[in-house]
Amino acid sequence: MGSGTSSAGPTKLDLVVGGEDSGARLDVVLGRLPQVGSRSQAAALIAAGAVGVEGAAASKSRHVKAGETVTVLLPGGSRPDIGSHAAVPVVYEDEWLLVVNKPAGMAVHPSHGHAFGTLVQALSGHGAAGGEDFRPGLVHRLDKDTSGLLVVAKSTEAHRRLVAMMRRRAIDRRYLALVQGGFTADSGTIEAPVGRDPVRRTSMTVGGLAAREATTHFTVLERLGDLTLVEVRLETGRTHQIRVHFSAIGHPVAGDPLYTRRNPLGIGRQFLHSHRLAFLHPFSGEDLQFDVPLPDDLEAVLVRLRAGSGRGDE
Helix, strand or coil: CECCCCCCCCEEEEEECCHHHCCCEHHHHHHCCCCCCCHHHHHHHHHCCCEEECCEECCCCCECCCCCEEEEEEHHHCCCCCCCCCCCCEEEECCCEEEEEECCCCCCCCECCECCCCHHHHCHHHCCECCCCCCCCECCCCCCCCEEEEEEEECHHHHHHHHHHHHCCCCEEEEEEEEECCCCCCEEEEECCEEECCCCCCCEEECCEEEECCEEEEEEEEEECCEEEEEEEECCCCCCHHHHHHHHCCCCECCCCCCCCCCCCCCCCCCEEEEEEEEECCCCCCEEEEECCCCHHHHHHHHHHHCCCCCCCC
């Protein structure tokens, strides 16, 4: 391949496929380039929509031909090193799986607009495996701006067993959420199918396209004026489930940029944190339970509210 141009900010590479690469897979060819560095990084670029062949999107398994032009956008003008991203705290690790505490602001896997700085890239040195190539080891996910615990598989068999456990609801996932408004009851259950919003395609809604059953249980932990701190237990795991369900009953998650226009606390993200995971180890049968505290930004909100200032009243 021959290389081409670059500019300030993201670097654009125009690469012409040489005869020696004709018939090879796109991810293999890109992975040989020093600007990309590996086949896994090439796959991340392709999954993020940063690679085109003859001006059109292409899959990583496409076999390129001599003379075709491949365009690659590299962020920051240099080769992305997936091992150099911000460290993700590892709460537990053994030969089969690991449990991590994902920070807010980190996408779980590469996607359009989030080619780098993702969780799967940050965990590249831990041997995550199983599932789809662009998100190895992922058993479930958290939204980019939701923090907290995730379990990740380290082999195809571990992934298969953990996914099966998730489907039969054998993994206990609990979240802390600050929601708008007050509740007369101390606990409740929200049952409503969740599907893609037919108008706002980046959002989910009750009902919606291809809606699937969804059940959310919650317990009131603390009443803070016009806001309520709740612990949420997921029975199902639909995209944006907690955010959609609480919005649907008139108690949207504080700071949520998609499902409420109110952000009186100025949090900058939804107040939602995965604070507990509990399950039986899929190989040893050991009873595992993990708890992590609220991150500093969310804890600071509670401190303010408890002190009687910034209570969220409008």
